[in-house]
Amino acid sequence: xxxxxxxxxxxxxxxxxxxxxxxxxxxxxxxxxxxxxxxxxxxxxxxxxxxxxxxxxxxxxxxxxxxxxxxxxxxxxxxxxxxxxxxxxxxxxxxxxxxxxxxxxxxxxxxxxxxxxxxxxxxxxxxxxxxxxxxxxxxxxxxxxxxxxxxxxxxxxxxxxxxxxxxxxxxxxxxxxxxxxxxxxxxxxxxxxxxxxxxxxxxxxxxxxxxxxxxxxxxxxxxxxxxxxxxxxxxxxxxxxxxxxxxxxxxxxxxxxxxxxxxxxxxxxxxxxxxxxxxxxxxxxxxxxxxxxxxxxxxxxxxxxxxxxxxxxxxxxxxxxxxxxxxxxxxxxxxxxxxxxxxxxxxxxxxxxxxxxxxxxxxxxxxxxxxxxxxxxxxxxxxxxxxxxxxxxxxxxxxxxxxxxxxxxxxxxxxxxxxxxxxxxxxxxxxxxxxxxxxxxxxxxxxxxxxxxxxxxxxxxxxxxxxxxxxxxxxxxxxxxxxxxxxxxxxxxxxxxxxxxxxxxxxxxxxxxxxxxxxxxxxxxxxxxxxxxxxxxxxxxxxxxxxxxxxxxxxxxxxxxxxxxxxxxxxxx
Numbered sequence: 001x002x003x004x005x006x007x008x009x010x011x012x013x014x015x016x017x018x019x020x021x022x023x024x025x026x027x028x029x030x031x032x033x034x035x036x037x038x039x040x041x042x043x044x045x046x047x048x049x050x051x052x053x054x055x056x057x058x059x060x061x062x063x064x065x066x067x068x069x070x071x072x073x074x075x076x077x078x079x080x081x082x083x084x085x086x087x088x089x090x091x092x093x094x095x096x097x098x099x100x101x102x103x104x105x106x107x108x109x110x111x112x113x114x115x116x117x118x119x120x121x122x123x124x125x126x127x128x129x130x131x132x133x134x135x136x137x138x139x140x141x142x143x144x145x146x147x148x149x150x151x152x153x154x155x156x157x158x159x160x161x162x163x164x165x166x167x168x169x170x171x172x173x174x175x176x177x178x179x180x181x182x183x184x185x186x187x188x189x190x191x192x193x194x195x196x197x198x199x200x201x202x203x204x205x206x207x208x209x210x211x212x213x214x215x216x217x218x219x220x221x222x223x224x225x226x227x228x229x230x231x232x233x234x235x236x237x238x239x240x241x242x243x244x245x246x247x248x249x250x251x252x253x254x255x256x257x258x259x260x261x262x263x264x265x266x267x268x269x270x271x272x273x274x275x276x277x278x279x280x281x282x283x284x285x286x287x288x289x290x291x292x293x294x295x296x297x298x299x300x301x302x303x304x305x306x307x308x309x310x311x312x313x314x315x316x317x318x319x320x321x322x323x324x325x326x327x328x329x330x331x332x333x334x335x336x337x338x339x340x341x342x343x344x345x346x347x348x349x350x351x352x353x354x355x356x357x358x359x360x361x362x363x364x365x366x367x368x369x370x371x372x373x374x375x376x377x378x379x380x381x382x383x384x385x386x387x388x389x390x391x392x393x394x395x396x397x398x399x400x401x402x403x404x405x406x407x408x409x410x411x412x413x414x415x416x417x418x419x420x421x422x423x424x425x426x427x428x429x430x431x432x433x434x435x436x437x438x439x440x441x442x443x444x445x446x447x448x449x450x451x452x453x454x455x456x457x458x459x460x461x462x463x464x465x466x467x468x469x470x471x472x473x474x475x476x477x478x479x480x481x482x483x484x485x486x487x488x489x490x491x492x493x494x495x496x497x498x499x500x501x502x503x504x505x506x507x508x509x510x511x512x513x514x515x516x517x518x519x520x521x522x523x524x525x526x527x528x529x530x531x532x533x534x535x536x537x538x539x540x541x542x543x544x545x546x547x548x549x550x551x552x553x554x555x556x557x558x559x560x561x562x563x564x565x566x567x568x569x570x571x572x573x
Contacts, residue, residue, distance in 0.1 A: 001210075001214075002210055002558075003087045003090070003091060004091065004111065005556075006083075006084075006087065006554070006555075006556060007084040007087050007088055007095070007109055008026075008042060008044075008109065009556055010081070010083070010084045011042075011044040011084065011095075011107045011109065012024065012026060012044055014044075014081070014107075015044050015045075015046035015048065015105070015107070016046075018046065018048040018049050018105075019046045019047060019048030019049075019104075020048070020049075021047075022046070022047030022048065022104070023045075023046070023047050024044070024045070024046045024047075024048075025043075025044070025045040025046075026043070026044055026045075027042075027043040027045065028040065028041070028042050028043075029041050029043075030113070037112055038112065038113040038114065039093075039110055039111065039112060039113060040111055040112075040113050041108060041109070041110045042108070042109040042110075043106055043107070043108050043109075044106070044107045044108075044109075045104065045105075045106045046104050046106075047103070047104040048104055048105065049101070049102070050099050050100050050102050050103050050104055050105055051101065051105055052101050056097055056099060059081050059097075060081050060082055060085050060095075081095070083534065084109075088109055088110075088111060091111045091112070091115060092111060092112045092115065093109065093110045093111030093112065094109075094110060095107060095108065095109050096108045096110075114160065115160060115162070160214075161204070161206050161211045161214050161215045161218060162206070162207050162208065162211050163205070164184070164186045164189060164205060164207045165186050165189050165193060165205050166190075166193075167181075167193055167203050167204050167205045168193075168197075168202040168203050168204060169204045169219065171202065172202045172204070172219060176201075176202045177200065177201050177202065177222050177294070178201065178202040178203070178204060178219050178220070178221045178222060179196050179201045179202075179203055179204075179221050179222060179223040179224065179225065179287075179290070180203075180204050180205075180206060180212065180215050180216060180219065180221035180223075180224045180225070181193065181196070181204070181205045181206070181224075181225045182205075182207075182208075182209070182211070182212035182215075182224065182225070182226045182227055182230065182235060182238065183205065183206075183207065183225070183227045183256075184207040184208060184227065184230055184231050185227075186207075188276075189205045189207075191283075192205075192283070193205060195280070195283050195287060196225075196287065199284070199287045199288070199291065201222075201223075201287075204221065207230075207231070208230050208231050208232045209230045209232045209233050209234070209235060209237065209238045210232055212226065212230075212235075212238050213238060213241065213242075216242065216248055216251070221251065222251065222252075222294055223251060223252045223253075223254070223287075223290040223293075223294065224242075224251055224253045224254070225253075225254050225256055225286070226238060226239060226254070226255050226256070226270075227255075227256055227257055228255060228257035228259055228261055228265075229257060229258070231541060232541070232554075233541075233551060233552060233553060233561065233565070234551050234565070234568065235255065235257070236264060236268065236568040237551075237561060237564040237565050237568055239253055239255070239265060239268050239269065239270060240268055240564045240567055240568050241560070241561075241564050243268055243269040243415060246421040246422070246429070246432065246433075247421075247422070249269065249414075249415065249421065250418045250419055250420045250421065252271040252290050252293045252294070252418050253269070253270050253271060254270065254271050254272045254273070254274065254286045254289070254290060255270045255273045255274070256273075256274045256276065256278060256283075256286075257273075257274075257275065257276060258275065258276040258277075260275060261273075262275075264568065266374070268568070269416065271289065271290065271293060271418070272286055272289060274286055293418055297322065298322055298323070298324050299322060299323045299324065299345075299417035299418075299419060300323075300324050300326070300341070300342070300343045300344050300345075301318055301323060301324070301325050301326070301343060301344065301346070301347065301417075302326050302327075302328070302334065302337055302338070302343040302345075302346045302347070302373065303315065303318075303325055303326070303327040303328070303346075303347045304328055304329075304330075304331065304333075304334040304346065304347065304348045304349060304352065304357070304360070305327065305329065305347070305348075305349045305378070306329045306330070306349065306352050306353050308329070310349070311327045311329070313406075314327070314347060314378070314409070315327055317406055317409065317410055318347075318409075318410065318413055320424070320425055320428065322419060322423075323413075323417065323419075326341075326343070329353070330352055330353055330354045331352045331354050331355050331356070331357070331359065331360040331363075332354050332355075334346075334348075334360055335360070335363060335364070335370060338370040338373075339369055339370055342373070343373040344373060344374075344416050344417050344418075345373050345374050345376065345412075345413050345416040345417065346373045346374065346375045346376065347376050347409065347413065348360065348361075348375055348376070348377055348378065349377075349378055349379065350377060350379060350387075357377070358390055358391070361375065361391070362393075373416075374416045376409065376412050376413065407431045407432070407434050410428060410431050410432060411431075411432050414432065441566065441567045441570055442464065442467040442469040442563075442566060442570070443467070443469075444468060444470070445468070445469050445470065445490075445498040445499065445570060446469070446470045446471075446472060446487065446490065446495065446496065446497050446498050446499075447464060447469050447470070447471055447472070447497070447498060447499045447500075447501060447566075448472045448473075448474060448480060448483055448484065448487075448497045448499070448500045448501070449461070449472070449473050449474070449501045450474040450475075450477060450479070450480040450500065450501065450502045450503055450506065450511065450514060451473070451474075451475075451501070451503040451506070451532070452475050452476055452503065452505075452506045452507060453503075456503070456555075456557075457473055459557075460501065460557070460562075461473075463559055463562075463563075464566075467563075472487065472497065475506070475507075476506040476507050476508040476509050476510075476514075477502075477506055477508065477509030477511060477513055477514025477517070478508050478509040478514075480500065480502070480514050481509075481514060481517055481518070483497070484500075484518065484527075489523070489524060489527050490571070497527065498528075498570060498571065499527075499528045499529075499530070499566065499569065499570055500518070500528065500529040500530070501530050501532055502514060502515055502529055502530065502531050502532065502549070503532050503533075504531060504532065504533040504534070504544070505533070505534060511531060511532075511533075511544075511547075512543070512544075512547040515529055515531065515544075515547040515548035515549055516548055518548060519547075519548035526571065528550045528569035528570065528571060529548060529550050530549065530550060530551050530552070530553060530562075530565050530566070530569065531544035531547075531549035531552045531553070532553055532555060532557065533552065533553075533554055533555065534554075534555040540552065540554065550569050551565055551568075551569060553565060
């Protein structure tokens with residue numbers, strides 16, 4: 001679905017760009033090829049400049065525009081049609097062109113109605129219901145957009161999830177417990193399917209991040225096993241998107257990956273994290289822990305706070321809707337409680353009468369007799385840099401999060417209790433919505449955007465600046481390096497760069513070269529870089545990661561996914 005939209009947006013935007021006067025139409029129709037394949041055909045018809053016959057073959061080549069040149073008379077990279085044709089063929093279809101100079105152009109995208117449908121590609125054989133009787137019939141005759149009811153119904157249906165192994169998607173009933181495996185390695189996915197079935201689950205496998213999100217909506221799993229390195233984008237962004245959605249955030253998610261992002265995943269709300277290569281016993285323990293969470297009827301929270309008034313306020317805030325709150329006034333009592341019971345979450349004030357919250361965390365981390373629940377530091381003031389650094393000493397074993405308001409505290413606690421938000425009291429649901437609306441992940445953060453297309457600069461700036469981000473703009477990789485030298489990075493100095501958004505196709509120095517140059521500097525090794533590419537080819541992610549990107553995103557940019565990436569990779573100050 002995402003790739004189909006990418007092709008259509010390119011075709012429509014080209015039509016608008018090259019039509020100074022007249023009309024642009026999109027006509028959609030359902031049809032069947034001569035060999036019986038159900039198709040959808042999209043015709044983008046404009047009354048623009050048109051394309052001379054000798055240039056019609058060239059425009060599908062990379063870096064070419066309608067006049068056959070490589071310079072940017074109308075703006076854009078000249079990659080769009082090349083990518084669009086390649087994507088349409090990967091979808092089993094094709095893009096064709098009929099055009100005449102001064103008359104206009106018709107670009108026709110034809111794809112199978114079902115991805116992977118049996119039969120030949122969409123370009124083989126004549127269609128039984130042609131959309132226009134002649135290639136240029138609609139030129140100069142404006143008409144409303146035509147979308148058949150049959151196609152509309154198909155578009156509204158659930159997005160199909162790609163299938164790489166034999167799973168249980170076709171046999172799930174409303175009474176079954178289904179788990180979702182998001183994993184692109186077919187061999188490992190098959191192992192997880194067998195283990196899931198062994199534990200009494202029905203199992204659905206999704207091979208990409210987007211397939212995983214679609215599968216959550218289609219199959220309503222009770223638990224998820226999620227890889228980090230997926231072919232389209234990071235599994236951490238999938239985790240973030242799930243946990244920011246009130247309908248899905250209660251689903252326990254266990255991460256499995258060859259890369260160590262344990263702390264990041266646990267802070268985002270993962271139930272657990274297993275590093276590959278992984279033993280069968282470890283996978284079974286992960287599934288057993290998921291079962292225990294599903295069977296748990298009461299969430300348990302430990303509150304460590306010396307103020308009786310504050311303890312009562314927190315108990316009133318959290319102690320509803322299936323939550324049991326244990327409150328203690330001293331660090332010693334907290335250690336006794338942790339030794340006696342297991343808690344889903346722990347709320348700690350740093351100022352305690354016997355010894356400090358820092359010392360409490362130190363003793364918890366050093367002694368295996370104590371349970372190690374996620375820790376939320378509850379304080380009314382912002383933590384200084386030294387205090388943050390001191391807390392981070394214990395983050396290898398204890399998740400540390402800050403909460404400075406009742407709404408934020410409730411939101412953080414509920415993340416670790418895995419409770420269905422719709423079952424909470426209405427006033428608590430309202431507070432949770434308010435907490436997420438005031439997400440401060442980007443507030444005051446300085447983001448370097450390396451992008452030569454002023455339209456993309458404007459679009460991204462208009463999204464990120466209202467959320468509190470401070471944008472620094474570079475027109476190519478060389479300028480990006482100069483700005484990093486000028487500002488430094490956030491861990492070095494106040495006002496430094498927190499994050500880089502790096503376009504790939506740029507003049508003078510492209511994004512690949514710029515990222516490699518950044519990673520050559522030891523002080524910039526941990527600077528988060530998200531690569532933005534218009535190519536969207538199969539090996540793009542691998543090339544971007546190899547060049548030094550933390551993660552990767554294909555254009556056109558999906559704002560929700562971009563914000564999720566920023567939240568995932570934005571480093572703690």
